[in-house]
Amino acid sequence: MTTIVSPTTKPSKPKNEQAASAATNDTPITEEELKKKETPITISDVLRLKKATNEYLTETDENVYKIDFVHFRIRDMKTNKVLFEVQRDPDDEDEAIDGGDTSAGRFVQYRFPPAFLKLKQVGALVGFKVGNREVKSFRMVERHFFRDQLIKSFDFDFGFCPPDTTNSIEHIYDMPEIDSKQIKEMIAHPYETKSDSFYFVDNQLIMHKKATYAFDLA
Template identity: 80%
Template sequence: MASTLISSKSNSKKSSTNNTATSDNSNETPITEEELKKKETPITINDVLRLRKATNGYLTETDDNVYKIDFVHFRIRDMKTNKILFEVERGSDDNELNEEVDPSAGRFVQYHFPSSFFKLKQIGALVDFTVGDREVKSFRMIERHYFRDQLIKSFDFDFGFCPPNTRNSIEHIYDMPEFDSKQTKEMIEFPNETKSDSFYFVDNQLIMHKKATYAFDLDRSH
């Protein structure tokens, strides 16, 4: 199971909690990244659930984000000890400057964690984001994690409604998958072959796509 804690700061404050189950369309006809890029109609949630491996590129352009959703703070913590594992915060203007130089800026993260990461039972991923002058209906994220193009887990988070001109704070609660010793050893020995795609939808239409790779090598760097 996965859960999401949501709060919005605006003239009319809102807070809510909802729980969502993981989902996968493994019985649907598979689709490739190349086929989705050629799709003439908007990419939907059902489309990305039919992908069988991590993408090489991005399925959206930066100007597809017509709602001007901007992620300004991100933090990962161990839910049991509250220890901060990763945190980054920036001003909203920084992203605009970076995107002029690199269109992929802000869309890719390379994580480095210690091998003890695999012993964690549950982690919380907090994200703060701002919304432009358009209300956001049915905001939802599908996040799929792979190791060597084998799906590890698929998460489904429903953010619901976000008012215009607000700063929103959302924490996704992840139950960590269980890995056998062989797979854990391989994921440690082959850094960055663990990958994830995060797909963001408004009204079942893909507007943002973020990617990440994971290396479990921090204990080797000391």
């Protein structure tokens, strides 16, 4: 069974980060402090991080909902050109599609052309399976950094996902305006642009994925 969480004709928009921050404690927190936290890590916690993490904030077995990503596509919304796509059969039990970290499938390196940094809007289509437990409130917070400077932050709500389903949703990213000097720096220093993708169910962190980016593809 396939459940469309949000139709691609009306893709979801990221929530305003300033509004989200206004409702949280803006006091900075470190990765080390979060690892020592005795209560579950929440959305407001990760919004207080001021740089990309060095390690993961979750163990792989914390994904008790058995959420498994099977399709990922990035396209330029203006031209509809597909910039990156990887997909596997949802029934395939092998490693998840975003495997760069072969032990956990939680890390990926992206290479894009320099023109990627000047795009106005991109769409990221995600397909994922859910295990035998319903997911009442599935949400992702994704934060992008260059040399410990926050470039952009997104907050997407997947909504309710029934058990034993394959779901798809397309997130629309309004790309930030980056000045020409910083664009040159990001191109000149591949993989120093990093992102953390934090996945929550009922405001409790269950998955953490990481990525690095190079903008040198001809």
